[in-house]
Amino acid sequence: MAEAGIVYIGKKPTMNYVLAVVTHFNGGSRDVIVKARGRSISRAVDVAEIVRGRFVPEARVRDVRIATEKVTSEEGRATSVSSIEIVLSR
């Protein structure tokens, strides 16, 4: 049984990440977890919805988790950033 794929969403074009998720599914993953922080959260939702709507119609959103992560900058300053994990399953 293939392990869950994980795709971290950054600032590249949305379709790059869509392709990464589809590749995980085509490689045999039953679950792919789309993760993002901060401003990339909107893009993570776009990625999940495009995968479901256009490329892997049998995939469904099994869980969506939101949280706050503590990040310490290079200067040692601690800030909080929101995060999301979208679990897609086929």
Next chain:
Amino acid sequence: MAEAGIVYIGKKPTMNYVLAVVTHFNGGSRDVIVKARGRSISRAVDVAEIVRGRFVPEARVRDVRIATEKVTSEEGRATSVSSIEIVLSR
């Protein structure tokens, strides 16, 4: 029993929406639904996390739903936009 509050997230400062959610809870709502589309989705997650972490610690994320909405522009062009609904319950 008070009805669920609904807060639509737009482009105003995050704390405006945090205040709106807290006001619903203080007015007796057991559930407050935070809704956003497109680029505002990241802000919706920030709002939910700030409410939980700083203002209403007993609130928990009961559900997170993501979807795609069809939007028709003034020129009649149809596009899709991702949306999120975060259900906070105390």
